[in-house]
Amino acid sequence: MRLRLVPETTNIDFFGRARLTFGASCVAMVLSVVVWAMFGLNFGIDFQGGTTIRTQSVQSVDIGDYRAAIAPLDLGDVSITEVFDPTFGDDQNVAMIRIQAQDDQEAVTAETIAAVEAALQEVDPSITFPSVESVGPKVSGELIQTAFIAVGASLLAILFYIWLRFEWQFSVGAVVALFHDVIVTIGIFSALQIRFDLATIAAILTIIGYSINDTVVIFDRLRENLIKYRKRDLREVMNISVNETLSRTLMTSGTTLIALIALLILGGDVIRGFVFAITWGVVVGTYSSVFVAKNVVLFIGLNREDKPTDKGNQFAGIDA
Known part of the structure; x- marks a missing residue:
């Protein structure tokens, strides 16, 4: 017998309240920016000197x-x-x-x-x-600047890659979701005044990689189903795609969280901030892959007259 976290076939309406879920994500981002502006970040030695x-x-x-x-x-x-x-x-x-x-x-x-x-x-x-x-303070200031440039550059690189692999609407949705993950993570660090250092930046970059992997898996299934169900509404095809990948998503996130929670409890103070950032990022990243990235694509819409073809766009054959 195979272990299943969800039934083999599910029919959950993930996009029935798309505006509500996307609105909640926008509110979370705004609140994170407000908290960040009010309380700032508890910079560690790397950034504070x-x-x-x-x-x-x-x-x-x-x-x-x-x-x-x-x-x-x-x-x-x-x-x-x-x-x-x-x-x-x-x-x-x-x-x-x-x-x-x-x-x-x-x-x-x-x-x-x-x-x-x-x-x-x-x-x-x-x-x-x-x-x-x-x-000294000068070196610390340069580290802060370099760290945020690294995060921004990774987002731009992902934007370009997703555009090559899929359609431009997919790339916009993916980057908005990643931007959501980064802002909300920074917001929670500011609200709880958890130490923010180079290890946290490494955790944020890890979150970006984890989140985009989950997003691409669902995007790939969505592209296949857009070809298979050409006459169905885009919202319905999206629901089918998320339901078909739901078991994989929950299994991947669940097993990752088991290891992270063990590290969070038993790993000690030195790595707690790093592990907390990744744990939070796995939860938020899984949420944003569905309720942010796909909602953006849903709101922008797709031209389904001639795209996607059975090979996607001209760059769809590029290996990940």
């Missing part, structure tokens, strides 16, 4: 003990990660400690660094500090 201290010890790294030793210094955002490398010996236990720039200061002062080192030496007398590196 700060100092990274590399430690090395013969004893194993205990992140909990390190964090407890530094906590009384009240340094704000402190990130502690253990560094794993197969070339390290048994007596080489390395960690990276990142401390955000303090108020009214461009970098962490030498006194603060000395206080951190003294606190860690109380926990582990054998600890040494091979390197100390600082990230």
Whole structure:
């Protein structure tokens, strides 16, 4: 027996309230922008500036003990990660400690660094500090700019690819859905003041890739069904296409969420922001693939007199 999350044949009317679902998505985007403008983002060290201290010890790294030793210094955002490398010996236990720039200061002062080192030496007398590196406000500003350029460039590349693979209406729908995913994700990070750093940007780019994959699967089935059901209404063909791919969508999203929720609960503080972003993105991306991307195509409409053909447009044969 095969496991099925949904019946083999479903007939759910996904687009019966297309204006309501699309309107809700637009409201969510507007609210996200408003929250972002009001509260801003809780930038991490990568974007705010700060100092990274590399430690090395013969004893194993205990992140909990390190964090407890530094906590009384009240340094704000402190990130502690253990560094794993197969070339390290048994007596080489390395960690990276990142401390955000303090108020009214461009970098962490030498006194603060000395206080951190003294606190860690109380926990582990054998600890040494091979390197100390600082990230100033100028570099942080450049990282912010580069990160948003990376997200924007990925959206433009996807817009171009979907236009080549399908029709221009499909590419507009796909990019609007991805834009929705990015804005709503940034909005939830702003509302909850979750740390926003380079790992979050990586998560957003992962969300974009995951969401567009789901969108393309449904678009591909829609293109096939537009050929198969030439006389049926576009809304009806869309419903057929989403219902036919529903089992695949739920199975893919469901299994991904199982792994992500486990990481979210058990993965620790270091990766929590990254995992939360992807978890949220899987849910929002699955929703937007149907209720944003397809609604945009539905509202724009398609010329079904001569398109799509059995090969789509002239670029439809391009491999993904």
